[in-house]
Amino acid sequence: MAIITLTTDFGHKDHFVGAIKGTIYTELEDAKIVDISHSISPFNIQECAYILKNSYKAFPEGTIHIVGVDSEPSPENEHIAVLVDGHYFIIANNGVICLITSEIKPEKVVEINIPNPQFGSFPVLNVFVQVACHISRGGTLEVVGKPFDKLKDIKEFAPRITDGGNAIVGSVIYIDNYGNVVTNIQKSLFEAYRKGRRFELQARSKKINEIHYKYSDIINFNLEKNQRKGPGDLLALFNSAEYIELAIYKSDLNTVGGASTLLGLDYRDTITINFL
CATH class of the missing domain: 2.40.30.90 (Bacterial fluorinating enzyme like)
Structure with missing residues (x-):
């Protein structure tokens, strides 16, 4: 079973990280979950990209990376799933992926569109975890989304x-x-x-x-x-x-x-x- 990593700005005081892990284990009893970091500075896109870019390659291909930084959806911050360098990233379209893939072209990018999504203030739990579990079971990106070609590129960094x-x-x-x-x-x-x-x-x-x-x-x-x-x-x-x-x-x-x-x-x- 693929490893699922977590990278967030949630910290450890609140219930968020525990709820994410509990939900994954409920769906996948034998899941392998690795915390990369939960101490990203709030909404800090560049810091998140730096940590992910320098850690994801240490994991085997097929690893699924859930990224919970600036993840609330909006018309300008779509939820996406990306296959790049043999790794899956479930993330918002906030610029992190473009900073990570500045030298590598993604193999697939889809805008997430799952049935009956629970819209709320905790999309990492309600959306990202569902997609991660789907991929971990052997599911494809085409089932959870449609092709997407508008990755946000942040030049200021x-x-x-x-x-x-x-x-x-x-x-x-x-x-x-x-x-x-x-x-x-x-x-x-x-x-x-x-x-x-x-x-x-x-x-x-x-x-x-x-x-x-x-x-x-x-x-x-x-x-x-x-x-x-x-x-x-x-x-x-x-x-x-x-x-x-x-x-x-x-x-x-x-x-x-x-x-x-x-x-x-x-x-x-x-x-x-x-x-x-």
Whole structure:
């Protein structure tokens, strides 16, 4: 039986997650349910897309992903089911899918149209779970919807190339548990415009001219310990998802703070890279 994953902004205080799981188990006694995250910032499309894009590939093909972020239906926020990269996504047409599939074309997209839908304020339970269980039983997308070709594309989240290719203006798309700041500038874009040039990354008043591949690269182990950079120092790196990330080495948001708090950076704040 296919795995069903859950990604929502519901948190854990309320009954929502428990009700979803209970309903799935009622329909599919042997269901395999995996929580990806229920701590997406409310209605944060970019954060949801970042987490899904960097987690879904770890699951086997045929996995069904229920996405409960900004899921209330409207004429401009249709319910859709998408088959892409061998995975099923049951989601609202709010831009998340286009951010996930920026480099992969969906194989099938349908607008969900199930019989006798229960319209209300909890569509993830009343609609998405029904579709997920249908697919898990071996059902096809054609049975639950009609072909759909109007996926919402959100251009505002893409980095901008300025100054004739001499600068990239990006923005903060995610802040992780350590306070590390993830930008929307991917390694491939950075290298395409860098062309071997020196650069200066500017975030607020801080300037960085080196990007590492792991956090400990900031330490020069050839120096005496009292001369090295280390805990508490700022660095930039290409993270495991190959996005440029700003971090404070061995930071802790509960004590000294992280890059987000120490630099004063929040979601959508600007990061600029100038090529010299």
